Each structure stands twice: as C-alpha cells, then as structure tokens.
Amino acid sequence: MTEIIIKPPSKFVFFDFKELSEFKDTLFFLAWKDIKIKYKQALLGFLWVILQPVLMTAVFVVFSIATNFTPIESNVPYILFVLSGMILWNLFSSAITQTTQSIVSNAHIIKKIYFPRIFFPLSSLLVSTFDFLISFIILIPFMIYFNVYPQWQVIFLLPMVYLLITMLILGIGSFFSALNVKYRDVKYIIPFMVQLMFFVSPVFYSNHYINIQWIKVAYYFNPITGIIELFRYALFNTTINVEGLLISSLICIIVFVLGLLYFRKVEYNFADIS
Amino acid sequence: MKPILTVEHIEKIYRIGSLHNYYTLRDGLRNLFHIHKNKKEYVKALDDISFEINAGEKVGIIGRNGAGKSTLLKILSRITLPTKGRAILRGKVASLLEVGTGFHGELTGRENIYFNGAILGMKRTEIKRKLDEIVAFAGVEKFLDTPVKHYSSGMQLRLAFAVAAHLDADILLIDEVLAVGDAEFQKKSMGKMDEVSKSGRTILFVSHNMNAIEQFCSSTIYLEKGKIKLFDKTHFVIEKYLSEFAQEVHVKSWENVGGYGDDVVRLINVSLCNEQNEKKYFYDRSEKINIIVHFTLLKKIETYLNLHVYSINNEKLMVLVQDKNEIPTETGQYTIKAEIPSHLFNSGKYYIGVAFTTYSPYKVNLFDEQCVFFEITEDMSLRNHPFKTRLPGYFLPEVNFELIK
Numbered sequence: 001m002t003e004i005i006i007k008p009p010s011k012f013v014f015f016d017f018k019e020l021s022e023f024k025d026t027l028f029f030l031a032w033k034d035i036k037i038k039y040k041q042a043l044l045g046f047l048w049v050i051l052q053p054v055l056m057t058a059v060f061v062v063f064s065i066a067t068n069f070t071p072i073e074s075n076v077p078y079i080l081f082v083l084s085g086m087i088l089w090n091l092f093s094s095a096i097t098q099t100t101q102s103i104v105s106n107a108h109i110i111k112k113i114y115f116p117r118i119f120f121p122l123s124s125l126l127v128s129t130f131d132f133l134i135s136f137i138i139l140i141p142f143m144i145y146f147n148v149y150p151q152w153q154v155i156f157l158l159p160m161v162y163l164l165i166t167m168l169i170l171g172i173g174s175f176f177s178a179l180n181v182k183y184r185d186v187k188y189i190i191p192f193m194v195q196l197m198f199f200v201s202p203v204f205y206s207n208h209y210i211n212i213q214w215i216k217v218a219y220y221f222n223p224i225t226g227i228i229e230l231f232r233y234a235l236f237n238t239t240i241n242v243e244g245l246l247i248s249s250l251i252c253i254i255v256f257v258l259g260l261l262y263f264r265k266v267e268y269n270f271a272d273i274s
Numbered sequence: 275m276k277p278i279l280t281v282e283h284i285e286k287i288y289r290i291g292s293l294h295n296y297y298t299l300r301d302g303l304r305n306l307f308h309i310h311k312n313k314k315e316y317v318k319a320l321d322d323i324s325f326e327i328n329a330g331e332k333v334g335i336i337g338r339n340g341a342g343k344s345t346l347l348k349i350l351s352r353i354t355l356p357t358k359g360r361a362i363l364r365g366k367v368a369s370l371l372e373v374g375t376g377f378h379g380e381l382t383g384r385e386n387i388y389f390n391g392a393i394l395g396m397k398r399t400e401i402k403r404k405l406d407e408i409v410a411f412a413g414v415e416k417f418l419d420t421p422v423k424h425y426s427s428g429m430q431l432r433l434a435f436a437v438a439a440h441l442d443a444d445i446l447l448i449d450e451v452l453a454v455g456d457a458e459f460q461k462k463s464m465g466k467m468d469e470v471s472k473s474g475r476t477i478l479f480v481s482h483n484m485n486a487i488e489q490f491c492s493s494t495i496y497l498e499k500g501k502i503k504l505f506d507k508t509h510f511v512i513e514k515y516l517s518e519f520a521q522e523v524h525v526k527s528w529e530n531v532g533g534y535g536d537d538v539v540r541l542i543n544v545s546l547c548n549e550q551n552e553k554k555y556f557y558d559r560s561e562k563i564n565i566i567v568h569f570t571l572l573k574k575i576e577t578y579l580n581l582h583v584y585s586i587n588n589e590k591l592m593v594l595v596q597d598k599n600e601i602p603t604e605t606g607q608y609t610i611k612a613e614i615p616s617h618l619f620n621s622g623k624y625y626i627g628v629a630f631t632t633y634s635p636y637k638v639n640l641f642d643e644q645c646v647f648f649e650i651t652e653d654m655s656l657r658n659h660p661f662k663t664r665l666p667g668y669f670l671p672e673v674n675f676e677l678i679k
Contacts, residue, residue, distance in 0.1 A: 004367065006352060007360040029392035033378065033385075040380050112375045113393055114352040271354040272288065 009268045015260075019116060026115045030123035035130055049131045050138045053086040060204045071205035076236045077146050080139075085203035087135050088231050092165060092224055093194050095128035099173025100190050103270060104180050110270050117267040118260075121173045125166065143235070150235050157234035164227045167252045171259030178263045181270055202228050207241070220244045223251040276364060277326040278445060278476050279350075284359035286320040286345050286500075319345040321500040323359070329444070332477045334491035334508060336484070336515055339643060341497040343480045347371060347447050350478065365444030365476070368395060372449070374434030379423030383414050383433055386422055390437045404440045411466070412436035432459055439466045446470065449480045464489070482588035484512050516586060523647050524555040533570060535640035539577050539630045542568045542607070546626075546646050559621065559652045559670070565612040567628060571605050575632055577639050579610055582627035585668050591624070620670040621652040 039045040060082045064070050070078050102120035103110065110117070143149065180186040200215065201224050210216045219225055220241070226248020233240040320342045327333055335343050348354045350361060351369030376393050377386050387408055391401040409415055412432040414425070422430055464486065471477055471490055481487050487494060487508060494511040496504040504511050525545040533540030545566045547553045557563050567579060579596040594612060602608050625648070629641040652664075 002364075002366055004352070004363040005360060006349060006356065006363070008357055009355050023395070025398045026392050026395065028398070029389050033376075033381065033389045036385060037378060037380050109376050109393065111353065112372045114369070115393065115395065268355045271348065 012261075012265070015116075015118065015264065020118075023115045023119070027119045027123055027126075030119055031126035031130070034123065034127045038127070046134055049134045053083060053090050053135055054138060056086050057083040071209045073206055073208040074238055076148060076232070076238055080142055080146055080148060080236065081206075081232070082204050083142060084139060084232055084235060085201075085228050087132065087139060088161070088165070088228055089198065089201070089203045089224070090135065091128055091132040092169065093198070094131065095125050095169045096172055096176075096194055097190065098124035098128060099169060100176040100180055100186060102173070103177040104184075107270075117270060118174065118263065121170060121177050121263075125169055125173065128169075129162075139235070148236050151237055154234045157230065161227055161231045161234060164230070164249060164252050165224075167256035168223050168227070171252070171255035171257070173259070174263035175255075175259035178266050178270075181273060182266075197222055197224055201225050202232075220247055221251065223248045223255065227252075275329070278329040278331075278364050279327040279478075280362045281323055281325050281350075282360050282362075284320055284323040284346075284349060284356045284361060285318065286342075286349060286354070287316050287357045288319055289316055318500050320349070320356070323500075323502055325495065325502065325505055327476060327478070329365075329476055330474050331493065332471050332479065332491045334487035334494035334511075335478065335480045335497060336482075336487060336494060336511070337497035337503075340499075342500040343497055344371070344449060345500075346497070347449050347478065347480055351447050363445055366442070367445045367447065368441040368443030369447035370394075370438045370441070370449065371447070373431060373438060377422060377430065377434060380421055382421055383409075383412075383418045383425070386433065387437055390434065391440075394438065394441055395443075396441065400442065408433075408436045408440050411439065411462075428459065435459075435463055439463065439470070443475065445476045445478070447478045450482065484516070484587045488512060525553055526642070526645055534642065535569075535630065538571070538573045538575050538632065539639045540570045540572065541628065541630075541640060541642070542570060544568070544626075544628050544642075544645050546648050555647065556649050556651050559619070559650055560616050562616045563614040563648060565614065565626060565646070567610045567612070568607070569610075569630070570607050571602050574603065574605060576601050576603075577630045577632045579612075580629040580631055581612055582629065582643070584625050584627065586623040586625065589668075591668055617672045618669060619650045620668050621650045621664055622668065623647065623649045624668075 042048055044051075057079060061079055064078055072078060072081050074081060099121040102124045103117070106120050110120075176186050176190060200218050200222050202219075207216065207219060210219060220243075226241075226245040229238075229240050230245055232238045323342075323346065335346065337343050345354075347369065348371070349356050350363070351367065351371065353369075353371070374390065376390055378389070381389065384405075387405060388398075388401055391404075392398070396404075409418055412429070412435070414429055414433055417425065417429070422433070425433070467486075467490060477490065479487065479491060491508050493506060494508040495502055496511050496515050504514055525543065527543035528534040528541055529543060533542050535541055545553050546555070547564050547566060548557065548561045549564065551564075565581060569579075571577070578598075578601065581594040583591045583594070585591055596610065596612075600610070625644055626646050627641065627643040628645045630639040631637070632639060
C-alpha cells in the first residue's frame with residue numbers, strides 16, 4: 001500500500017523518481033495539450049515552425065550577399081551554416097521563454113492540483129522539442145541540394161547534442177521559472193539574456209571573425225556555442241574546437257544541477273506565492 | 275489496523291501584509307539590505323490540528339470563511355506543505371478542489387477528458403476504460419468531438435464533474451464542488467457522491483451546504499480560526515455550528531479601517547433596520563426590512579450594488595441588483611436603502627451578502643458574503659390555519675386562496 005507522509009519542507013530532498021514515473025502520463029498530456037492548442041490556433045500550424053528558421057536564415061543570407069561578406073570560414077555553404085544554427089537556436093530560445101513562464105502561467109493548476117512541479121518546465125521542453133523535430137526536416141532537402149552528408153557518427157552525436165541542450169534548457173528554465181514566481185522582473189531579463197547569447201554564439205558567424213580577446217572568451221563560455229558546433233560537426237563534419245566543447249559541456253552540467261537544486265528548494269512555495 | 279489518515283499537530287503560517295503576493299526585485303533588494311518599512315506580518319491559518327480517520331469513514335469539514343478548511347485540504351492534497359507537524363496518508367489520494375481545472379475551450383470534449391483526467395492523476399489506460407462512462411454521465415455523447423468553447427456552461431460543468439467523479443482513489447478530498455450546476459445536475463452529482471461513498475472509500479468533504487454534509491458524513495470536524503473546535507457526530511456538530519453561526523450581527527462597519535473594497539468602491543457600513551429606522555436583528559413577518567448600505571465611490575465607474583440573500587444553511591435564496599437609474603455618477607459618499615417587503619420570508623434565520631460589481635468589463639469590486647444577519651419571528655397563533663407550527667420553506671408570501679365553486 002502506498003503511504004504518503006506530508007511534512008514541512010526539509011533541507012534537501014532530491015527528486016522522487018518513483019513518483020515521477022507514476023505520474024508520467026500526466027507529463028505526456030501536459031505537453032500533448034500545449035501542442036494541440038498551439039497547432040489548432042495558428043492557421044498555418046506546422047508551417048510556422050518551418051518558416052521561422054527559414055525566414056531568419058534568408059535575412060542573414062541576403063545581408064551577406066548585399067554586403068558581399070560571409071562571416072564564416074568553413075567548407076559548408078552559408079545557407080546551411082545559418083539554417084542549422086537557427087534551427088537549434090530556435091529550440092533553445094523558445095524552450096527558455098516557455099519554461100521560464102511555465103510555473104507562473106500554470107498558477108491556476110498549481111493552486112488546485114498536485115503533481116510533480118518539475119513537469120511544468122519539463123513539458124515546455126517537450127513542446128519545444130516537438131517543434132524542433134518538425135523544423136529539423138527542412139534541413140534535409142537543403143543538405144541534399146548542397147550535397148552535404150553526415151558520417152555514420154551522427155547516430156550518437158545527435159543524441160549527445162540533444163542531451164547537452166536539454167540539460168542547459170532545464171537548468172536555466174527551472175531556475176528562472178522558480179525565480180519568476182517570486183520576482184516578476186525575470187520576464188524582462190530573459191529576452192535580453194537570450195538576445196545577448198544569440199550574438200555571442202556561432203549561429204550566424206564563426207569564431208575566426210572575433211578580434212577582441214575577451215569576447216572570444218565569452219563566446220566559448222556561452223554554453224550554446226559548443227552545442228551548435230557539435231551539431232554542425234555531426235551533420236556536416238565541420239571542424240570543432242574540442243576545448244570549447246568541453247567548456248560548454250561542463251557549464252551545461254553545472255547549470256543543470258544548480259538549476260534543478262534551486263527549483264527543488266523553492267517548489268513547495270509555489271502554491272502560496274504564485 | 276492503522277487509520278487511513280493521521281494528522282499530527284499540523285500548523286500552517288502564511289505571510290501577509292503586502293498587497294500583491296509576489297515580490298519585485300526592489301523588495302528583494304530591500305530585504306537584502308535589511309530595510310524593512312513595515313514588519314512582516316504572519317497569520318496562522320492552521321494551528322495544532324490533529325485527528326485520525328479510519329478507512330471507509332466520511333468526514334465533513336465545516337467552519338466560517340477563513341477558518342482554515344481549504345488550507346487543510348490543500349495540505350492533505352500536497353498542494354502546499356505545512357509549517358509544522360505531519361500527516362500520513364495510507365492509500366491513493368485524489369483531491370478535487372475545483373471542478374474543471376485546466377479545461378481549455380479550444381480542445382474538444384474528448385481531449386479535455388483526457389487532459390483533465392491526466393492532471394488529476396489518472397493513467398491513460400484508466401481514462402480510456404472509463405471514457406464511455408464519463409461521457410454518458412455528463413450527457414455529451416453528441417458533442418464529444420466539438421471544442422468545449424461551444425458547450426453551454428452547464429455542459430462544461432457536467433463534463434468536468436463527470437471526469438472528477440470517476441477518479442479512482444482510496445481517499446477523496448473534496449472542496450465544495452457540489453455547490454455548482456443546476457438543480458437537476460446537483461441531484462445527479464449528489465447521487466454519484468452517494469454511490470462513491472457507499473463503495474467504501476474514505477471521503478473528506480468541505481462544504482457550506484449543511485444538508486449535503488448531513489447526508490454524506492457520519493462525523494464532522496468544526497474548524498474555527500485554524501483550530502479544531504469540535505470533532506464529533508455530524509448532527510451534533512452542525513447543531514452547535516448553526517447556533518453559533520447566527521451571531522446577531524445586524525450592523526457591520528469598516529469605518530475605522532478605511533472601508534472595505536478596492537480602488538473603485540469601498541464599503542463604510544451596512545445595517546438593517548425597520549421602517550422606523552430602528553436598527554435590530556429580530557423582525558416580525560409584518561415588518562419591512564431596510565438594508566442600508568453606506569459606501570464611498572472613488573472612481574467614476576458604474577458599479578452596481580448586489581445583495582445576496584442566504585438561508586442560514588448557506589443556500590442562496592436570491593440576488594437583488596440595484597436599478598441602473600440609481601447608480602451614482604460622481605465620486606463621493608453615498609447611502610443606498612433597499613427595502614425588502616413584509617410578509618415575504620418564512621420565520622427563521624437569514625443573512626445577507628453585500629457585493630459591488632462592475633459589468634463592463636465584468637469585475638467584482640467587493641463581496642462580503644456574510645455581512646449582516648436577521649431573524650424573522652412570527653406569532654403562530656395569528657395564523658389562520660390549523661398548522662400552528664412553522665411550515666417548511668423559506669418564503670411565505672400572502673397568497674390569496676379563493677374558493678371557486
């Protein structure tokens with residue numbers, strides 16, 4: 001027989017994995033509902049998910065043609081370079097925006113129903129992942145057109161990319177979703193932070209064009225940098241800065257652990273102050 | 275056998291004193307530098323609550339607003355944690371604090387059943403198995419694949435309740451959900467509750483509806499100011515509660531606390547009196563009752579006074595809405611007098627809730643549900659019929675019976 005003991009918040013308890021698996025259908029339907037609603041409300045539904053990175057890529061490509069300057073040093077066509085970066089970037093930025101809001105925007109559920117609170121950021125991540133998988137499809141025709149094919153290692157490199165970006169998203173997302181309950185200022189800080197990370201990352205240019213040393217350092221301490229480089233390495237077999245990847249991975253792990261710890265520490269408070 | 279639910283010395287403290295319940299960075303910085311303009315205030319919502327419930331028992335929880343009923347259920351359903359003490363639940367728990375949490379208008383009836391069931395803790399297979407039963411209970415077979423935004427509010431409610439009523443659990447925590455829907459549906463849901471309660475499940479049931487409590491619960495907890503005042507056989511507890519509930523409050527004033535309400539309208543005082551302006555609690559059936567509402571209008575916004583009349587069993591008998599022509603248009607202090615005709619109520623105890631509502635956009639500016647109380651008395655010997663006792667019911671208007679051959 002299940003026995004539940006309810007007591008005041010203790011100093012620290014890690015996640016109860018047995019409980020998480022008991023509630024797994026809840027998590028599935030949380031994500032399922034958001035996906036359903038999203039695709040029901042937007043007329044073009046799936047098309048938007050594909051169009052977004054394509055349009056953004058078009059902007060950078062047109063800009064590159066107009067200025068007659070391509071800010072990469074790579075054997076990959078600029079279109080593929082930007083499109084791949086943009087697709088992965090979209091996963092990151094939309095997931096961060098969604099996860100950060102996930103607790104506050106579900107306050108009405110939090111005040112009335114109990115299930116593990118981590119499901120809110122987690123389901124936001126699943127929704128963004130779903131969009132990512134759809135938008136990923138658009139890469140394929142471009143790769144065929146430019147005759148760029150991945151090597152067999154892609155089979156385990158792509159899951160690694162996803163694992164790293166998931167840790168990063170969950171770390172940042174759960175931390176800020178919890179902080180957002182207490183300080184609504186978070187809502188204003190996030191877009192700025194995300195924007196900043198975009199410009200200090202290899203989404204549309206490569207590191208060869210950075211002349212200032214401290215920006216180069218910031219570039220590699222931006223955890224998304226290593227992940228995007230790994231993504232391109234997996235797909236196009238481009239060169240990769242291994243030290244950069246290690247730094248990114250380490251930061252991802254640290255962010256992941258700290259973010260979840262903070263979330264865990266304050267989640268009991270959500271129903272009272274959200 | 276161990277009791278299915280054990281509650282030991284539970285205490286819950288909330289922080290109050292701020293207008294909004296979230297902080298801004300500014301507050302955080304202020305706390306960081308220990309600049310406290312006003313000391314934090316704390317309120318004890320629950321204070322040393324201990325009790326045990328055995329498997330299969332149906333226990334009611336009653337008490338005035340703010341007595342801690344909902345907080346207790348929230349703790350037992352793990353929505354919030356206690357500050358002190360502990361509770362042990364030996365079995366699967368399902369809590370129903372609100373009907374239709376998470377319902378979404380864009381989703382179809384079927385989709386909402388799955389989503390709502392899932393967040394209430396049902397497994398996918400379980401929902402699938404019960405789908406037909408849920409749909410039949412709600413009576414929405416024809417509209418199962420229509421988005422619920424096209425449902426009537428009654429249909430939405432039926433569907434939401436149907437999902438909740440099919441939860442499988444050893445312990446059910448229910449908060450006032452039967453107080454919704456039309457009379458027919460209430461009857462149906464009461465029937466379902468009855469069926470559930472006979473199936474041997476343990477139920478903890480918060481309600482203002484004494485009839486429902488009396489019908490389902492063998493014993494009842496009476497909470498007052500966060501403490502258990504009484505935990506005994508239901509009829510005994512209800513009797514005690516009702517006798518204390520009807521305090522003879524016929525004048526209520528917020529004069530010393532700057533009024534009660536929001537930034538549009540604030541109540542100053544409310545009182546009951548007869549035609550001779552005699553403020554009192556007891557009224558004879560032949561007397562008119564005047565409700566005098568004194569308030570301040572702070573903004574030039576059309577806000578309507580609503581008076582909600584309840585029986586002492588917390589049944590809403592009627593809502594009286596102020597006439598449009600009598601709405602003040604300028605800010606300032608006003609007094610409204612509402613006159614309830616004589617020979618309307620049967621003898622008994624009643625109370626009035628006072629609200630101000632803005633209609634476009636819809637907003638309740640203030641609502642004091644249990645504002646002023648009155649009791650109708652009657653000299654039975656004056657009645658011209660052989661029943662010299664009180665007739666049942668709340669209304670007893672003068673109806674002319676005419677014998678026509």
